[in-house]
Amino acid sequence: MRKARLVHEVGERGVIQCLARHVGAGRFVLRGIGDDSAVVRVPGSPYDWLFTTDPIIQGVHFLPDARPEHIGHKAAGRVLSDIAAMGGEPLYVFFNLVATPETSLDVLARIYDGATRLCQRWQAAILGGDVARGPRLELHAFGVGRVPQGTAVLRSGARPGDRLFVTGRLGGSILGHHLTFQPRVDEGRWLAAGRWATAMLDLSDGLASDLRRLMEESHVGAELVAEAIPIARAARRLDDHQSPLHHALCDGEDFELLFTVRPTRAARLVRLWRKKFPRVPLSEIGRIVPADPRQRDPVLLQGGQRWRLTEQGYEHFVK
Numbered sequence: 531m532r533k534a535r536l537v538h539e540v541g542e543r544g545v546i547q548c549l550a551r552h553v554g555a556g557r558f559v560l561r562g563i564g565d566d567s568a569v570v571r572v573p574g575s576p577y578d579w580l581f582t583t584d585p586i587i588q589g590v591h592f593l594p595d596a597r598p599e600h601i602g603h604k605a606a607g608r609v610l611s612d613i614a615a616m617g618g619e620p621l622y623v624f625f626n627l628v629a630t631p632e633t634s635l636d637v638l639a640r641i642y643d644g645a646t647r648l649c650q651r652w653q654a655a656i657l658g659g660d661v662a663r664g665p666r667l668e669l670h671a672f673g674v675g676r677v678p679q680g681t682a683v684l685r686s687g688a689r690p691g692d693r694l695f696v697t698g699r700l701g702g703s704i705l706g707h708h709l710t711f712q713p714r715v716d717e718g719r720w721l722a723a724g725r726w727a728t729a730m731l732d733l734s735d736g737l738a739s740d741l742r743r744l745m746e747e748s749h750v751g752a753e754l755v756a757e758a759i760p761i762a763r764a765a766r767r768l769d770d771h772q773s774p775l776h777h778a779l780c781d782g783e784d785f786e787l788l789f790t791v792r793p794t795r796a797a798r799l800v801r802l803w804r805k806k807f808p809r810v811p812l813s814e815i816g817r818i819v820p821a822d823p824r825q826r827d828p829v830l831l832q833g834g835q836r837w838r839l840t841e842q843g844y845e846h847f848v849k
């Protein structure tokens with residue numbers, strides 16, 4: 531008899547692939563499992579609707595001493611970031627709250643204040659959710675957003691020749707950025723509205739890992755230029771045996787946007803971006819190349835050498 535594989539043996543990707551085989555088809559669905567948000571086209575609506583959900587769990591996504599406002603900010607920010615990655619406008623957030631009986635109401639109030647403050651930047655509202663008792667604090671967020679019909683940016687639109695761009699600076703988010711990041715909602719909406727981005731996702735597992743997802747969904751390869759990758763100051767401050775570049779490639783929870791642009795439009799994008807978002811760095815970090823069946827990893831070009839970026843980004847479940 532075949533021994534059932536365990537979660538830690540297949541990683542987050544393997545778990546999702548397994549689950550996807552056990553769900554049915556829905557009506558009006560343009561995109562189900564496999565992107566940052568599901569995309570649904572309700573007949574008669576001028577919009578496509580976006581749905582996404584994400585948990586944060588004490589001890590996994592935040593430590594017990596995290597500021598409650600930051601916990602709420604992070605819980606809401608993760609689903610807002612997934613809506614941003616589709617080019618969407620966030621509208622509603624629901625929270626299922628799991629708390630221990632000893633959790634103080636003051637802490638819960640501060641968590642929801644942090645979430646509300648972030649949501650209000652885009653007039654998104656928290657509409658409710660359920661409350662349950664559990665062994666540790668957990669916040670399960672569910673986000674709803676919309677895009678004008680036909681403008682959602684999927685992970686599957688990249689073509690060979692497209693240029694790869696990333697917002698912000700990467701790495702070292704564990705030093706604090708993972709609790710205070712600003713979801714790139716305005717930037718994502720602008721990229722979608724101008725049809726700049728041909729494929730897009732938000733960086734949650736790490737550049738190397740998330741780029742692989744984009745390659746898989748678009749059936750392409752990708753080359754990164756090491757010198758072009760924007761490294762966060764925190765990635766240089768981390769005091770361990772890994773290089774700042776390694777942190778920028780592999781650390782999770784940057785929540786920046788990674789997207790592709792047709793080569794003929796790349797220079798114009800950079801010019802307009804600087805005017806539109808002068809405080810948000812934008813870096814061209816590589817390009818899309820044809821898929822190579824013998825080489826499914828992203829390639830890193832550094833000092834005339836080519837490195838293969840194997841599965842080393844942050845993956846939940848992998849021991």
Ligand SMILES: [Mg+2]
Pocket residue numbers: 565566611612615731732733734
């Ligand atoms: Mg995402």
